[in-house]
Amino acid sequence: MRRRSRSTTARFASRAAGAVAALATAAMLAGCGASASQPPAALPGTNGAAPASSSAPAVAVLPVDAPKFAIPSDLHLVIEADTTGDTTKDAVLLDAEYQFYGFVEAISTGDVKDANFKQWTNGDAYAGLSQSVQTWKSRNERLTGTDRLYKRTVTMSKDGSQAAYSACEDSSQAYPMKIGSNTHDTNTAGQGNFTLWQGTFTKRAANTWVLSLVFTKSGASQCVVG
């Protein structure tokens, strides 16, 4: 009993740069043979893509012993600091951060079998996100700008084997860009830039978690800012 929602088409996702799906395309620098460390192209209108605003909460920084992720230098991933003080939950949040970086790296390499991607993603989540990787690759587009995660929460199952994960994503400062182009497209997604992510991390080993299920909702009221 509802209006059929206008399906968010691939084109929309592309133009909109909404969500990590768009983020997924990022890193396509690798697709044109450049390394991820190549200096960013001039991007009129990106405003320098400064991470969030000056009033934003502290940004989580990857631990010194974190894996190395190849993220294009003109794409900024901002994950707001959100430690809970609970050892297990913090471990999930850290693995969720790695999962996010790994996913973006998979886009960067265009390789659904990217090791850092598979390390933190399996099952339905892997099936879905792999398709996203391939979709963005097929469009010959990537993402530039800033993509931000915030309001991240974790709830543990009673037996401690599953963790319900939730996060908001702000892609309003992110822009789709054709590979090889030095100008980005307009981000027309509006509130669609604010995406709710919900998923399940499952325990794969002591203090080690992998994303097994993931869902997104574009324009979710919980995530819309401004």
Added chain:
Amino acid sequence: MRGRLNRLLVSLAVLGALTAGPIAVAGPAQAASGCTSSGSGGTVITPPTIGGGNITFNMSVHVLTANVCPGQGASNDSSWTPPACWWQPVFTPDQLKTFAYDYYADASSADLTWAKMTEYYETDGGKGETTPPGYKSTSGPPYSNWNIGADPGGTWWSIVFNQNMVGTPQFSACLLHTMNNDGMPWSWVPNGDAAPANVTGPLVTREELAEYLASIIELPASDFSSSPANGQTVNLPMWVWAANPGGGAGPYTPQTLRACMAIDPGFCAQVTATAVSFTVDPGTPRAADAQVFDPCKISANGTVGAPYTGQAGNPPCGVTYLHSTNQGQVYQPSVTVKWSVAWNGGGGGNWPKIDTMPGDTHQVTVQEIQSVVGQ
């Protein structure tokens, strides 16, 4: 129906669209209401969506047949909550093995998930060893070779989600019930058994399937024709009706939506929405500004009221405005159609479900009567 399902799966495969949507809408369906519906609705209780788009996996296990108008109308219904998830049959043994190898298999020794999974479902670690003598599909866990070829036959169940519920507390709760009591995502149910006994999540029932259908059925928009369409005159009736301009059935015939599990246990559920009332709001600031002729009865073939063809007298359905609109002012009449949604199982909780579909407003101006004095 079986043939249709097969074609659907084939087309999905060709498109490379994958799927996890346990329910796929089969179409096109011929709408009985006069709507020209294709009925190609898309997936439902689905798997992950990425960036707002549906991500589907090659495990479509439901078929929906639709007989609905396309994408019109919206509900302000809030009297009940559709299911956010349930466990249901998702894979045959062969399908599960393929899925697991495609999306879980990892050669890295660090992946204990895959090691445990193969230990649980495969036993022989994929070495192609023969199933042990006397092995039954119900012998596990541990199971042998994902129960391929084992007797008695059956299906692997897992949790599936209603993506329309993402962001709700019910959905969040579902995320903690994605594993069975052994910490594995799929549970075996031999043919004839109702459901797995080793899961804590909700198990699909026909009624829940019906509730899901009731939550997604798309109903005809609430709207009307009128004469005159604009430029009303004070104290003269505006006729209001709903009909198919081409004749035949009107827009408010019963709408049905049906879904079936595509693999065992293969049960189906169907919901039928019946329009029960058509209410005219004259759209005036004060009720005293208008007189409504009602009830605007919905006929058996889905029409309401009577088209104005020059008849004298009051209409069976309509409005007479008693005061003119001021300069720059408009009245905004609209109609609201209330639907009653029943399912084919009878009984159960909170049926029929009432769905009220408000319509868009029209804009009319109303003038004072202008007498024409003959010469």
